[in-house]
Amino acid sequence: MKHYDEEFFNKMLDDEITAEEKELFFVHIKECTACREQYRLFQSAHTLLLSLTEITAPEEINNLVLKKIMKPAAKKKNEKRFFITVLSGLTVMLLAIFGIVAKFGGTEPKGGNGLFDNLGNFKFDTSILNKILSPFSSISKLISPDSVLLVTLLLSSILVFFLIERTKKN
Amino acid sequence: MIKTNNLENKNSVSETPQRTRTLSGRKPDDLEVIRSVREGNTSDFSILMDRYKNKAFSLILRMLKNRMDAEEVLQDCFVKAWKNLDSFKGDSQFATWFYRIVYNTTLTKLTGKKRETEKEMLSIGEDVDIRDEHADTSAATLERNRLLGALIAMLTPNQAAVVNLFYLDGLSCEEIAGILDTNVGNVKTLLHRSRATLKNLIQKKNLHEELR
Structure with missing residues (x-):
C-alpha cells in the first residue's frame, strides 16, 4: 500500500489539493492507520499554530523611540x-x-x-x-x-x- | 485553510480633506500618517508604532528568543523606519516595507550575537519563555502557549519568522518571500519544516489527545 508523505499533508492543510485527490486520500485513510495518524498530527500542529497570539511590546517603547x-x-x-x-x-x-x-x-x-x-x-x-x-x-x-x-x-x-x-x- | 489577511487595504489612499496640524483623534490609514510625519508632525509616528509594535515585537522575540535584545531591536527598527521614511514610495504596503526592516535588523542582531548564543538558546530551547504575559491564563490556553513557546524555541530564526508572518500576520507565502528576500519555494519549505517540527513534538510528548 502506498503511503502519503509530509508534502501531501502540508498541501492538504494549505488547500492545494484537487477535489479528486482529496477523495482518494480520504478513502485511503479509512483503511490506513499510519497515514490517518500522521494527518491528525499535522492537523493538530496546524491548529496549534493558528492559535499563535501577539506578544505585547513594552509600554515605554513609544516614548523611548520618540525621544x-x-x-x-x-x-x-x-x-x-x-x-x-x-x-x-x-x-x-x-x-x-x-x-x-x-x-x-x-x-x-x-x-x-x-x-x-x-x-x-x-x-x-x-x-x-x-x-x-x-x-x-x-x-x-x-x-x-x-x-x-x-x-x-x-x-x-x-x-x-x-x-x-x-x-x-x- | 482558515487564515485572515489582516493587512488588506491598509494602504488604501482615502480622499480626505486637508488635514489639521496633527492626526490625533482620527483613525487615519498608514499613508496619511506617513504624509503627516513627513510634513514635520513627528509625534504622529506613534500612531504607526501603536499599530505595529506588538506584531513586530512578536516577530523579533520569536526570532531572537531573548526579551532584552528584542526590546532593543524593536527600538532600532522604529528609528530606522523613521529615518528611511522618505524612501518608502508607497509601491508596497507599509507593513511589508516595515517587516523587511524588522527582519533584516533582527538578522543583523543575530549575526552580531554569533553562533555561541544561538547554540546556547537551542540547548535551553524548551525552557525559553516567549509567551505573552498579558495573554489569557486559562489552563488550556496556558498549555497551548507553553507548547507554542517550546516549538518556537526549537525553530531556526527563519522558520520562526515564516511561522509568525504566516499564522499571526496572515501574510501569503509571496508576501513573506518579499520580506525575507527569497523565493516562494523556500518559504513553503520553511513553513512545512516548522509544521513537521511541531508535529514531531506533539507526537513525542503524546499531546495529540490533549490538544483535541
Whole structure:
C-alpha cells in the first residue's frame, strides 16, 4: 500500500489539493492507520499554530523611540531656521545698500525726480558703494551697478522662495 | 485553510480633506500618517508604532528568543523606519516595507550575537519563555502557549519568522518571500519544516489527545 508523505499533508492543510485527490486520500485513510495518524498530527500542529497570539511590546517603547527621533528632528529644524535667518539678513543688508546707493549716491546731480533722471533712466551712482568698498578697491572696480542689481534681485528671489517653502511646510 | 489577511487595504489612499496640524483623534490609514510625519508632525509616528509594535515585537522575540535584545531591536527598527521614511514610495504596503526592516535588523542582531548564543538558546530551547504575559491564563490556553513557546524555541530564526508572518500576520507565502528576500519555494519549505517540527513534538510528548 502506498503511503502519503509530509508534502501531501502540508498541501492538504494549505488547500492545494484537487477535489479528486482529496477523495482518494480520504478513502485511503479509512483503511490506513499510519497515514490517518500522521494527518491528525499535522492537523493538530496546524491548529496549534493558528492559535499563535501577539506578544505585547513594552509600554515605554513609544516614548523611548520618540525621544530618539525628536532630537534629530529638532536639530534639523533649527539648522534650517538659522540658514533662513542668515539668508534673510544678508538680503536685507544688500537691499539696504542698494537703496542707499540708488537714493543718495552720486555727487553730480543728474536732474529728474527721485530715482530717475530727466530721460526717465534709473539713476544709479556707485560713488557711495565705492566709498563703502574702498578697502577692497580691487573688488569694487569689478562691481558694476548692473551686477549689484542682478545679485540683489537673485538673492531676493531666493529669499522669497525659501519663505514660501517654509510657509508651505508649516 | 482558515487564515485572515489582516493587512488588506491598509494602504488604501482615502480622499480626505486637508488635514489639521496633527492626526490625533482620527483613525487615519498608514499613508496619511506617513504624509503627516513627513510634513514635520513627528509625534504622529506613534500612531504607526501603536499599530505595529506588538506584531513586530512578536516577530523579533520569536526570532531572537531573548526579551532584552528584542526590546532593543524593536527600538532600532522604529528609528530606522523613521529615518528611511522618505524612501518608502508607497509601491508596497507599509507593513511589508516595515517587516523587511524588522527582519533584516533582527538578522543583523543575530549575526552580531554569533553562533555561541544561538547554540546556547537551542540547548535551553524548551525552557525559553516567549509567551505573552498579558495573554489569557486559562489552563488550556496556558498549555497551548507553553507548547507554542517550546516549538518556537526549537525553530531556526527563519522558520520562526515564516511561522509568525504566516499564522499571526496572515501574510501569503509571496508576501513573506518579499520580506525575507527569497523565493516562494523556500518559504513553503520553511513553513512545512516548522509544521513537521511541531508535529514531531506533539507526537513525542503524546499531546495529540490533549490538544483535541
